[in-house]
Amino acid sequence: MHTVVLTKGVPDFREGQVSFDENGHLERGKTPTVMNPNDQFALEAALQTRVRHGGHVTLMSMGPPGYKDVLREGMASVYADDLYLISDREMAAADTWATSITLSAAIEKLGTPDLVFAGFKTADGETGHTGPQTCWCLDMPIITHVVSLDVDEEAGTLRAKRLVEGDIEEIETVEASFPAFVVADPEFVPSYRSASHRLTLKDLRAETRERAENFEDHLTIWDHADINVDPDYIGLDGSPTIVSSVDPIPKAPAEREATMVSPTSREEMTEVLEAMQPLAAGATGTAEATGDD
Amino acid sequence: MSDTGQEHYEAVVVGAGPGGAAAAATLANYGVETLVLERGVEAGSKNVSGGLIYAEESAPYTIDDLFPGFREEAAERPITEYFLHNVAGRDVKTFDLTDLHEHDTEWSDAVLRRKMDSWLAERVHEKTRETGGGLLSGVRVNGLLRENGRIVGVTCDELDPITADIVVAADGVNSELARDAGLMNWEHPEQWFQGVKAVVDVPGDVITERFGIGEGEGVAHLFSGDLFQDVRGGGFLYTNQESLSIGTVFHLDSLVAEQAEPHELLDGLLTHPLLAEWLGDDYTEIEYSAKLVPDSKKVALREPHKDRLVVVGDAAGQMQAQGPIIKGMNHAVSAGALAAEAFAEAKSRNSPETAGELYAQKLRAEGVMQKLRPRGYDAVSAVGERGAVANLTDSLLTSSVGRIGVRLLGGQLERLYNTPALSMMVPDTRTPYVTLPTVIAEELGTPVTDENTVEPPSLEERIGDLTYDTDIGNPHIKLRDNSFEASGAAVTACPVSAVNFGGGCYREETMQTNGHEERVVSLDTQPCVECGTCAIVADTEWNHPRGGKGVEFTQG
Numbered sequence: 001m002h003t004v005v006l007t008k009g010v011p012d013f014r015e016g017q018v019s020f021d022e023n024g025h026l027e028r029g030k031t032p033t034v035m036n037p038n039d040q041f042a043l044e045a046a047l048q049t050r051v052r053h054g055g056h057v058t059l060m061s062m063g064p065p066g067y068k069d070v071l072r073e074g075m076a077s078v079y080a081d082d083l084y085l086i087s088d089r090e091m092a093a094a095d096t097w098a099t100s101i102t103l104s105a106a107i108e109k110l111g112t113p114d115l116v117f118a119g120f121k122t123a124d125g126e127t128g129h130t131g132p133q134t135c136w137c138l139d140m141p142i143i144t145h146v147v148s149l150d151v152d153e154e155a156g157t158l159r160a161k162r163l164v165e166g167d168i169e170e171i172e173t174v175e176a177s178f179p180a181f182v183v184a185d186p187e188f189v190p191s192y193r194s195a196s197h198r199l200t201l202k203d204l205r206a207e208t209r210e211r212a213e214n215f216e217d218h219l220t221i222w223d224h225a226d227i228n229v230d231p232d233y234i235g236l237d238g239s240p241t242i243v244s245s246v247d248p249i250p251k252a253p254a255e256r257e258a259t260m261v262s263p264t265s266r267e268e269m270t271e272v273l274e275a276m277q278p279l280a281a282g283a284t285g286t287a288e289a290t291g292d293d
Numbered sequence: 294m295s296d297t298g299q300e301h302y303e304a305v306v307v308g309a310g311p312g313g314a315a316a317a318a319t320l321a322n323y324g325v326e327t328l329v330l331e332r333g334v335e336a337g338s339k340n341v342s343g344g345l346i347y348a349e350e351s352a353p354y355t356i357d358d359l360f361p362g363f364r365e366e367a368a369e370r371p372i373t374e375y376f377l378h379n380v381a382g383r384d385v386k387t388f389d390l391t392d393l394h395e396h397d398t399e400w401s402d403a404v405l406r407r408k409m410d411s412w413l414a415e416r417v418h419e420k421t422r423e424t425g426g427g428l429l430s431g432v433r434v435n436g437l438l439r440e441n442g443r444i445v446g447v448t449c450d451e452l453d454p455i456t457a458d459i460v461v462a463a464d465g466v467n468s469e470l471a472r473d474a475g476l477m478n479w480e481h482p483e484q485w486f487q488g489v490k491a492v493v494d495v496p497g498d499v500i501t502e503r504f505g506i507g508e509g510e511g512v513a514h515l516f517s518g519d520l521f522q523d524v525r526g527g528g529f530l531y532t533n534q535e536s537l538s539i540g541t542v543f544h545l546d547s548l549v550a551e552q553a554e555p556h557e558l559l560d561g562l563l564t565h566p567l568l569a570e571w572l573g574d575d576y577t578e579i580e581y582s583a584k585l586v587p588d589s590k591k592v593a594l595r596e597p598h599k600d601r602l603v604v605v606g607d608a609a610g611q612m613q614a615q616g617p618i619i620k621g622m623n624h625a626v627s628a629g630a631l632a633a634e635a636f637a638e639a640k641s642r643n644s645p646e647t648a649g650e651l652y653a654q655k656l657r658a659e660g661v662m663q664k665l666r667p668r669g670y671d672a673v674s675a676v677g678e679r680g681a682v683a684n685l686t687d688s689l690l691t692s693s694v695g696r697i698g699v700r701l702l703g704g705q706l707e708r709l710y711n712t713p714a715l716s717m718m719v720p721d722t723r724t725p726y727v728t729l730p731t732v733i734a735e736e737l738g739t740p741v742t743d744e745n746t747v748e749p750p751s752l753e754e755r756i757g758d759l760t761y762d763t764d765i766g767n768p769h770i771k772l773r774d775n776s777f778e779a780s781g782a783a784v785t786a787c788p789v790s791a792v793n794f795g796g797g798c799y800r801e802e803t804m805q806t807n808g809h810e811e812r813v814v815s816l817d818t819q820p821c822v823e824c825g826t827c828a829i830v831a832d833t834e835w836n837h838p839r840g841g842k843g844v845e846f847t848q849g
């Protein structure tokens with residue numbers, strides 16, 4: 001089985017990492033780039049097929065040269081057999097459309113894999129376009145919001161459980177034949193119910209740690225010529241999207257007044273209850289009012 | 294795969310403590326395809342011992358035979374001196390029991406279980422992987438797999454059922470497998486000890502200075518007498534490389550009878566003037582932990598096997614209390630390796646189903662069973678533990694006649710304490726645990742003048758310092774009967790619960806029913822350290838948490 005996982009570098013939005021200027025604009029230069037957190041689930045899904053059916057997992061990204069650290073991170077934190085970075089000045093400032101053209105060309109250059117995985121939305125753009133568009137270019141069936149996956153290698157099919165409309169309450173099971181495109185949901189849980197699978201997983205993880213240290217040995221960097229695409233269709237030139245303006249999210253209403261309490265005795269707790277009394281009275285008042293409607 | 298489509302291994306070993314590690318390594322040495330399943334996130338994360346691991350001269354296997362480099366890489370300090378302190382108030386009479394400690398001892402090292410077991414597990418995984426198996430942590434075996442009523446494998450929370458030609462239950466005290474097989478029941482508190490321990494941060498150079506030992510040396514101090522109220526048992530202090538292990542081991546029935554709070558008994562030891570010079574002024578506790586220990590004299594299984602199941606180590610009750618010396622890990626190693634050897638032999642004779650019987654034979658032939666359940670003990674206990682006789686010796690000892698006797702014996706007492714045969718036969722009465730040491734200290738001891746300034750952390754702080762991965766909404770222990778009569782003993786005996794403490798596992802509550810008040814207990818398993826006490830002293834449905842869930846010890 002050959003699987004390709006698509007990933008993207010995003011600003012590390014975790015507290016302490018991310019940095020904004022006084023206008024509330026992200027300072028990319030001061031904010032480290034990390035693997036898009038949702039792509040981890042795509043990698044987990046690919047790893048599951050690798051463990052259960054063998055083969056190999058390719059992790060691929062399009063972006064500036066610095067994105068090789070994003071690939072290293074994916075290799076170290078989950079798994080990858082080899083890494084591909086599609087990087088070229090011509091590709092700069094691509095929108096999701098130009099990105100999809102680029103990625104699909106790179107995937108085809110690899111030879112059509114059995115499965116392509118993508119994560120659900122990136123943490124920066126939040127468009128959720130790139131996966132489905134790439135899939136469209138590749139002309140594969142797509143299954144989105146996948147939470148669990150079973151592959152029948154002999155039949156060349158996969159059976160996936162997916163959230164209907166992204167709702168955890170409603171799950172449907174769908175089948176598709178290879179090659180197929182799978183978008184893993186953040187609710188995706190890999191399943192290893194046999195000891196031999198878990199032992200294989202342990203072997204792979206143990207190797208991977210070492211491999212990630214020498215990740216450059218497993219890294220291939222391609223430019224537009226390598227993947228045979230016309231510069232007019234990629235990068236800024238190939239991007240039909242025009243961002244007309246960006247509105248800052250309004251600030252939260254003025255901070256509310258808060259008193260910190262940590263009651264340790266009955267007396268202190270009573271004080272807290274007393275302080276809450278007026279609020280509680282208000283709440284019941286409303287409840288009654290609605291009840292009267 | 295077996296005929297039924299289930300996953301199959303020649304051998305499945307449940308538990309990666311010393312027993313499981315020894316069994317798995319030996320099986321692998323014989324080329325047996327071996328799968329090891331351990332419920333902790335990492336081997337050792339669930340385990341607690343005092344602990345001194347012994348390599349006995351007479352033992353069929355020792356841990357360093359099976360795992361070269363063990364002493365250098367997995368152990369703490371070798372124990373070169375061994376003292377017993379008889380305590381009565383401030384009076385202390387110290388016996389040098391190094392002779393007893395060295396009897397039949399090739400070497401003995403202090404260990405911390407997280408470090409030791411995870412080190413062993415790495416080697417076990419490497420060895421067993423070569424056989425086509427390997428070691429998996431975070432997997433809890435929840436029962437035995439049966440076919441036509443016979444044991445053929447295991448069932449797990451995390452994996453589909455697995456069949457095996459031999460299942461080695463090395464799952465420690467409160468073995469769910471031994472229970473499932475009907476080999477052990479958890480009903481009698483007098484068959485168990487409860488061990489509680491604090492690991493205290495002390496730099497290595499301070500240890501050598503305060504204990505007057507060299508860099509590669511270590512020391513053991515044991516404590517008995519009146520410093521534990523009237524509870525039968527004793528205390529220990531062992532030197533690690535960069536910490537001290539200080540703890541207590543008590544008969545569970547005595548803890549329950551005295552309604553003693555285990556953490557307070559530990560604090561009684563930590564704050565005794567005798568410990569002042571070793572603990573100094575800045576006391577930093579790294580970890581509080583607890584675990585039950587079986588009393589092999591009473592529960593070591595004479596036939597620790599059934600169908601394809603063999604039971605080794607604590608799971609089979611193979612934990613020997615030899616006077617103050619506690620020997621569990623070494624016997625688990627011997628038993629694990631003997632069970633493996635038995636399977637390999639049985640298999641080579643094309644009758645793997647005889648492995649269990651062969652294992653039991655080997656335990657007897659190698660003298661392990663005699664150490665665990667000395668033949669003489671039944672005779673001593675028959676007389677020694679009966680109430681009237683016990684009280685007689687107790688009051689005789691405290692009478693002026695007895696006291697004169699103790700004074701006359703004087704130095705010879707130390708020699709008597711150093712007699713291995715006697716120390717194996719100590720009856721479970723107050724006399725040897727409380728009365729005799731107290732009288733010895735009163736008659737022969739000298740007062741300690743140091744002031745102990747240690748303020749041990751509260752139970753709440755101790756729980757707060759532990760790491761838990763709580764299995765929310767899926768408590769591993771359920772109260773079957775919440776009446777105080779049935780389960781109230783746990784309120785005090787649980788090492789992380791206490792009377793009037795709301796942050797523990799067990800709480801006493803009053804419930805209004807039909808106009809009268811009823812005493813009941815409630816249970817919250819979140820702070821549970823999985824010691825096993827309430828499996829015995831309360832009416833519970835008791836299981837270990839799912840793989841990787843629950844408490845995670847960093848020291849052990």
Ligand SMILES: Cc1cc2nc3c(=O)[nH]c(=O)nc-3n(C[C@H](O)[C@H](O)[C@H](O)COP(=O)(O)OP(=O)(O)OC[C@H]3O[C@@H](n4cnc5c(N)ncnc54)[C@H](O)[C@@H]3O)c2cc1C
Nearest residue numbers: 308310311312332342343344345434465488606607621622
């Ligand atoms: C306070 C205290 C002091 C002690 N002092 C000493 C001492 O000084 N010297 C000494 O020799 N002994 C001492 N002991 C006893 C010693 O710790 C035990 O006898 C020894 O650990 C037994 O080894 P074992 O391999 O049988 O079981 P354990 O070491 O308990 O190992 C059992 C393993 O099985 C795993 N397990 C349990 N259930 C399952 C399941 N269902 N599925 C998967 N895995 C499971 C556990 O996580 C654990 O890793 C002491 C014990 C205590 C509590």
Ligand code: SF4
Nearest residue numbers: 787821822824825827
């Ligand atoms: S709840 Fe039971 S098993 Fe858990 S710590 Fe308390 S007594 Fe031990």
